[in-house]
Amino acid sequence: MALPKGLAAFPITPCDRHGRVDAVALRRLVARLRSAGVDAVGLLGSTGTFMYLTREQRRTALEVAVDEIAGAAPLMVGVGALRTDDAVELARDATSIGASCGLLAPVSYTPLTEDEAFEHYSTVAREGGLPLCIYDNPGTTHFRFSPELIARLSQVPGIVGVKSPSGLSGETVAHLGDLRARVPAGFSLGYSGDWNVLAPMIAGADVWHSVLGGLLPGICLRIVRAAQNHDEAEARRLDTALGPVWELFRTYSSLRVVYAMAEILGIARAAPPRPILPLSDTARSHVADVIGRLPSELVV
Template sequence: MLTGLSAFPLTPMNEQAIDEAAFIGLVERLAAAGVDSMGVLGSTGNYAYLTRVERARIARLAVAHAGDVPVIIGISALRTRDVLALAEDAEAAGASAVLLAPMSYQPLSDEEVFGLYKAVTARFSVPLCVYDNPGTTRFQFSDELHGRIAQLPRVASIKIPGVPAEPAAARERVERLRALIPPDVTIGVSGDAMAAMGLNAGCDAWYSVIGGLFPKTALAICRAAQAGQADEAMRLSQRLEPLWTLFRQHGGGLRVVATASELLGLAEPPSLPLPLKVLEGQHRQALGFLLEELGLS
């Protein structure tokens, strides 16, 4: 299940409420495009800014409107107690899998992170994806720690933050990790600009920000790589380099995707929780021109 394109939609919201209609529209857009799975309440889904009640509501809406597409639900929180409660809510909502990052305020040790995953996998029956996202969590997984965690029951995938830009180095990085994990645990690449390289290097899945808004565009890259058309996958990705540049300029894909959702009428402004802000002024205008030029879908 945790292979191919896993698309991560925005959770549009303002200071009063979640924009449920917009969220449902995004979920149904992904289901209609035929993505392999969708991941809600990840970083693009603004999970850290929502209450438990709000997160449970989003989980139920996603499952209800995803059709036959498996739904991965984020359960990350600062305390193990809260992670367990969120996992219970996700399972009750009908999650096909859960996604867990080691969130912290105090820096975490390897043993503390291992203990988190051990506690969660001991309590619940759905597959779990390890969310390795040092850009937000500031926690650096070693391959050895990934190997230990991957031996736990129900660990089904590892979401790595990217691969080297050189093909041989990218393949070596994926093979080094694969040698330490069970054969049934998949490796998924994130960091959209590196997705084609990661898939060509042997990653099984692409956990995608851009796929959450433009699933057909992301599917074209993913399917080319899956078919062994490495050059075509790279060509399609490199065509989006102006978009990847915007991601890098604005701290990742969230602000760009939220702004694009507003520009396309898929979410009402404002679509991010304060203090986060979408792109404004000339940056917003430039993104509008870029979306028109690239013709993403």
């Protein structure tokens, strides 16, 4: 299975204060993504707080999403866990419930060596029964994937792509070119970090793994389609118009901001799992002010 190209939209996972999934709210979020026609739904990513939910609740979230999507888009789901055997079980759950692909972050407490990460990924790929996308997110996992390790993992049967962090545009475009030369044809090279993703998308990256796309899929799809159609001017115009949102993400973190945005826009009312706190009243007002000033074509 190759990963789809385009927009992978990562919603929050609305839960109560005990970490129980709010199925109604999650279904509403996923329905928005289906209706918008996203290229993939990214359930239980970092924005979906996968590491804060039990296996049981992760199953519940997946069942709700699979049911709501009903085959209209591929579903990628976070299967990361601290223990290798737990990640295998999560991948098996995802396989049996009907996910298309697992997103595996090298979550660690004890910092991992490259060989340990390689064994971890190989084991989950071999035993989980699910195509895997490597989740390279040093901001949360503090693990650094070398291009050599990505290349080595891209040879493992069942590992089909990587979601890399984006940064300065020149560096990210160079990173994309470097990886492209090292991995097999069809291996998906995608990027996260919404405010820096335009450059690699214009340069031909396969997927934008998007936090904003989980809440506002319409505008993110327009940017992706413009990039895919080589309409760089339109893609830049829309991305620039979203600048105030990217500034909020940089200031308060995308996770905390999308929780506030979901509530401000009346899409979902939920708090992130403690110890993560909702934004302060001041920050929330700032978010509301920015959202209120956005042209309406962007808030879709």
